[in-house]
Amino acid sequence: MTSQKSSEELKTRTPKRQRGHDRVVVLLEAAARVFARKGYEAATMTEIAAEAQSSIGSLYQFFPTKPLLAETLHIDRLERLKAGLQNLAERSSGLSAADSGEAIFDALGAFIEEFPEFPVLAARRDIPKDRKMRSRAELKELIAAVLRRAEPSISDDITLMSGIVLELLRIAAAVANEPDAKEDQRVVSELRLMLRRRLEEATSKT
Amino acid sequence: MTSQKSSEELKTRTPKRQRGHDRVVVLLEAAARVFARKGYEAATMTEIAAEAQSSIGSLYQFFPTKPLLAETLHIDRLERLKAGLQNLAERSSGLSAADSGEAIFDALGAFIEEFPEFPVLAARRDIPKDRKMRSRAELKELIAAVLRRAEPSISDDITLMSGIVLELLRIAAAVANEPDAKEDQRVVSELRLMLRRRLEEATSKT
Amino acid sequence: MTSQKSSEELKTRTPKRQRGHDRVVVLLEAAARVFARKGYEAATMTEIAAEAQSSIGSLYQFFPTKPLLAETLHIDRLERLKAGLQNLAERSSGLSAADSGEAIFDALGAFIEEFPEFPVLAARRDIPKDRKMRSRAELKELIAAVLRRAEPSISDDITLMSGIVLELLRIAAAVANEPDAKEDQRVVSELRLMLRRRLEEATSKT
Amino acid sequence: MTSQKSSEELKTRTPKRQRGHDRVVVLLEAAARVFARKGYEAATMTEIAAEAQSSIGSLYQFFPTKPLLAETLHIDRLERLKAGLQNLAERSSGLSAADSGEAIFDALGAFIEEFPEFPVLAARRDIPKDRKMRSRAELKELIAAVLRRAEPSISDDITLMSGIVLELLRIAAAVANEPDAKEDQRVVSELRLMLRRRLEEATSKT
DNA sequence: CATGAATGAGTATTCATTCAT
DNA sequence: CATGAATGAATACTCATTCAT
Numbered sequence: 001m002t003s004q005k006s007s008e009e010l011k012t013r014t015p016k017r018q019r020g021h022d023r024v025v026v027l028l029e030a031a032a033r034v035f036a037r038k039g040y041e042a043a044t045m046t047e048i049a050a051e052a053q054s055s056i057g058s059l060y061q062f063f064p065t066k067p068l069l070a071e072t073l074h075i076d077r078l079e080r081l082k083a084g085l086q087n088l089a090e091r092s093s094g095l096s097a098a099d100s101g102e103a104i105f106d107a108l109g110a111f112i113e114e115f116p117e118f119p120v121l122a123a124r125r126d127i128p129k130d131r132k133m134r135s136r137a138e139l140k141e142l143i144a145a146v147l148r149r150a151e152p153s154i155s156d157d158i159t160l161m162s163g164i165v166l167e168l169l170r171i172a173a174a175v176a177n178e179p180d181a182k183e184d185q186r187v188v189s190e191l192r193l194m195l196r197r198r199l200e201e202a203t204s205k206t
Numbered sequence: 207m208t209s210q211k212s213s214e215e216l217k218t219r220t221p222k223r224q225r226g227h228d229r230v231v232v233l234l235e236a237a238a239r240v241f242a243r244k245g246y247e248a249a250t251m252t253e254i255a256a257e258a259q260s261s262i263g264s265l266y267q268f269f270p271t272k273p274l275l276a277e278t279l280h281i282d283r284l285e286r287l288k289a290g291l292q293n294l295a296e297r298s299s300g301l302s303a304a305d306s307g308e309a310i311f312d313a314l315g316a317f318i319e320e321f322p323e324f325p326v327l328a329a330r331r332d333i334p335k336d337r338k339m340r341s342r343a344e345l346k347e348l349i350a351a352v353l354r355r356a357e358p359s360i361s362d363d364i365t366l367m368s369g370i371v372l373e374l375l376r377i378a379a380a381v382a383n384e385p386d387a388k389e390d391q392r393v394v395s396e397l398r399l400m401l402r403r404r405l406e407e408a409t410s411k412t
Numbered sequence: 413m414t415s416q417k418s419s420e421e422l423k424t425r426t427p428k429r430q431r432g433h434d435r436v437v438v439l440l441e442a443a444a445r446v447f448a449r450k451g452y453e454a455a456t457m458t459e460i461a462a463e464a465q466s467s468i469g470s471l472y473q474f475f476p477t478k479p480l481l482a483e484t485l486h487i488d489r490l491e492r493l494k495a496g497l498q499n500l501a502e503r504s505s506g507l508s509a510a511d512s513g514e515a516i517f518d519a520l521g522a523f524i525e526e527f528p529e530f531p532v533l534a535a536r537r538d539i540p541k542d543r544k545m546r547s548r549a550e551l552k553e554l555i556a557a558v559l560r561r562a563e564p565s566i567s568d569d570i571t572l573m574s575g576i577v578l579e580l581l582r583i584a585a586a587v588a589n590e591p592d593a594k595e596d597q598r599v600v601s602e603l604r605l606m607l608r609r610r611l612e613e614a615t616s617k618t
Numbered sequence: 619m620t621s622q623k624s625s626e627e628l629k630t631r632t633p634k635r636q637r638g639h640d641r642v643v644v645l646l647e648a649a650a651r652v653f654a655r656k657g658y659e660a661a662t663m664t665e666i667a668a669e670a671q672s673s674i675g676s677l678y679q680f681f682p683t684k685p686l687l688a689e690t691l692h693i694d695r696l697e698r699l700k701a702g703l704q705n706l707a708e709r710s711s712g713l714s715a716a717d718s719g720e721a722i723f724d725a726l727g728a729f730i731e732e733f734p735e736f737p738v739l740a741a742r743r744d745i746p747k748d749r750k751m752r753s754r755a756e757l758k759e760l761i762a763a764v765l766r767r768a769e770p771s772i773s774d775d776i777t778l779m780s781g782i783v784l785e786l787l788r789i790a791a792a793v794a795n796e797p798d799a800k801e802d803q804r805v806v807s808e809l810r811l812m813l814r815r816r817l818e819e820a821t822s823k824t
Numbered sequence: 825c826a827t828g829a830a831t832g833a834g835t836a837t838t839c840a841t842t843c844a845t
Numbered sequence: 846c847a848t849g850a851a852t853g854a855a856t857a858c859t860c861a862t863t864c865a866t
Contacts, residue, residue, distance in 0.1 A: 641846095672847090672848095673847065673848045673849060674848080674849070674850095675846090675847060675848050675849065675850095676846080676847055676848075679846065679847075
């Protein structure tokens with residue numbers, strides 16, 4: 001189609017005025033709701049515009065393609081998640097590794113509950129490999145930072161621990177969508193406990 | 207046309223000739239490959255037919271809708287998974303709970319590797335709630351059976367243990383798609399270890 | 413896609429711009445021509461769009477399904493027919509019942525000639541029973557009104573007379589499609605005469 | 619598609635054996651039911667075969683195309699209708715024109731009730747003009763014969779009378795499908811009465 | 825910038841018909 | 846002849862995206 005776009009890469013427009021900024025936020029939140037409700041593929045640009053009480057033209061003004069909209073939203077959510085972890089790091093000086101591990105675990109659960117679109121966006125099949133790896137690396141580093149802050153003496157397999165915590169995020173996300181809430185909640189608690197044991201062990205090992 | 211869809215539920219047509227039976231197998235395997243490659247929504251019936259070196263009409267002869275094709279394949283994979291677990295149960299009489307837990311864990315990993323379409327099919331957004339719960343319940347029960355067979359004395363939270371193992375299946379599936387294979391493999395091993403510890407504890411507790 | 417059709421009933425989109433309004437008119441008239449030419453089932457949305465010198469997407473922008481397009485057109489034609497009868501009622505004060513009966517008969521014939529798609533639309537097999545009955549009742553009432561206006565003293569079987577006139581509409585419609593125009597025209601005249609006699613009788617009876 | 623068929627016109631196969639003949643009848647009756655139920659376009663060859671408890675292949679063995687199947691059935695029904703009228707002619711020697719007119723009217727009503735597929739077949743849009751005219755001419759001639767037999771003195775506009783009766787067949791057919799049976803039945807009776815009057819008049823005029 | 829109309833390639837699905845067994 | 850599988854053109858409909866006002 002648009003072969004004359006050549007090197008002019010499509011970028012999300014940065015609106016200069018307040019008016020535009022408000023609109024962007026409204027559009028993003030509407031997109032979040034629709035993605036959470038329908039999934040990425042089934043969500044339509046038209047429905048997102050409608051959800052934002054806006055017009056498609058307006059939506060495209062700010063987000064020239066659907067993948068770009070999804071990516072923008074994804075990045076926003078990642079930033080929030082990272083900010084949350086950073087915040088946690090600052091408050092976990094006195095804690096044991098095990099305690100701060102549980103704190104992370106809980107924070108992840110709360111995050112998913114607040115932003116149910118996150119797993120949808122993270123599971124999108126067209127995220128470039130490198131961006132995906134970078135995001136994961138950043139998150140793992142932040143988790144590691146929290147753990148290290150709590151217990152600086154923790155050994156080198158802290159990366160491993162961070163990886164585990166990150167995988168548990170996946171389960172938290174999936175469980176949120178499972179129908180059998182009660183039973184699944186027990187499983188989550190148990191996983192939390194298993195994580196605590198593992199962290200206690202990692203600490204004492206030193 | 208289509209004026210009288212009435213209530214006749216669409217069903218998979220069962221082939222009555224050898225040729226038809228062969229074709230069904232070919233179609234299902236082609237569908238498996240395309241689903242694994244593209245995901246459920248992005249997979250097209252046209253591409254599946256082409257992958258099976260068949261015509262679109264032939265595909266529809268046996269699978270009158272895309273959801274029904276996906277469901278048929280999903281059920282087939284579930285049956286294989288259940289058969290595998292049953293098989294495992296029969297061979298885990300002498301093992302410790304921990305050992306059989308690891309065996310299950312490994313079996314799940316192998317299953318996902320052999321049938322990468324499984325997580326795609328299991329994540330489909332339009333599976334009826336009750337079918338989803340039933341499948342999960344069956345799988346959990348089978349896992350519980352394996353564990354019980356190994357160590358009949360295991361306590362009542364065996365359901366919990368089964369739930370945990372089942373969640374680990376999710377991670378196994380996800381990890382298979384992650385780009386950072388090496389690092390992720392270490393995480394999986396670690397989770398396996400955590401599971402072992404937990405099972406050992408559950409056993410000794412008795 | 414199409415995974416969440418839910419229960420949102422599809423409705424004709426009302427154009428909000430002048431351009432859209434013009435397009436809707438053009439589309440409806442194109443549909444009328446194609447329906448008249450091919451019949452309801454054989455008419456294709458693609459052909460209708462082409463007839464309107466429009467794109468298929470534009471057609472669907474305003475008429476999201478073929479039945480809805482047909483229904484919209486049908487309702488429009490019904491409105492015109494009703495308006496015509498109302499108009500007739502206003503001008504038939506001085507006439508005899510027989511004269512106004514013939515006037516109706518002629519009006520129906522002219523209507524069918526102007527809107528040959530009408531019988532096609534009215535014969536569609538998927539019109540809800542209640543809508544069909546309502547339309548017929550309304551038409552009958554309007555015809556009755558014309559007759560009553562002409563000759564208020566007419567007796568109670570005026571409903572019957574209206575029913576007869578309405579059935580004659582069917583013949584007028586069918587005859588318009590018959591090849592043997594000449595012969596058929598004589599039959600129509602004769603039926604007109606029979607109607608006149610019957611109405612004269614009904615009047616004198618009083 | 620089949621461009622090499624050249625002059626070899628497709629014809630309904632005449633089966634030589636009893637077995638084949640039975641099958642043909644079963645297929646035709648099945649087709650009749652499906653056409654009556656769904657209309658011509660919405661009826662599918664597959665459904666017809668199923669209704670006949672036969673296979674698609676078998677259906678095509680005898681009726682190589684759908685239009686040919688419809689036409690064969692149509693002709694069969696026309697033959698029965700003509701036979702019925704002929705029969706009527708033979709028994710209407712002593713009757714008045716008016717009486718035999720009513721007899722025809724009733725016979726047509728009974729015919730439609732017995733063969734509800736008839737109007738569907740007669741309304742098919744792809745009947746060649748000449749065949750359509752020929753059928754109508756034959757029917758009109760037979761109706762004329764009945765009337766003439768009853769009252770040989772009837773004047774030349776007997777063709778006209780036959781035309782009227784034939785048009786009334788249309789109404790009989792349509793009314794059978796109308797939802798408001800009761801009211802419509804009264805209309806039909808009234809039309810019958812109008813016909814009687816007209817015939818009485820035509821006779822006395824002589 | 826906002827709006828909503830225009831576009832058309834793409835998708836699931838149907839069905840008459842042909843053909844191998 | 847019977848059977849049912851194979852075929853693919855045709856059809857309704859969707860949706861991301863562009864563009865005129």
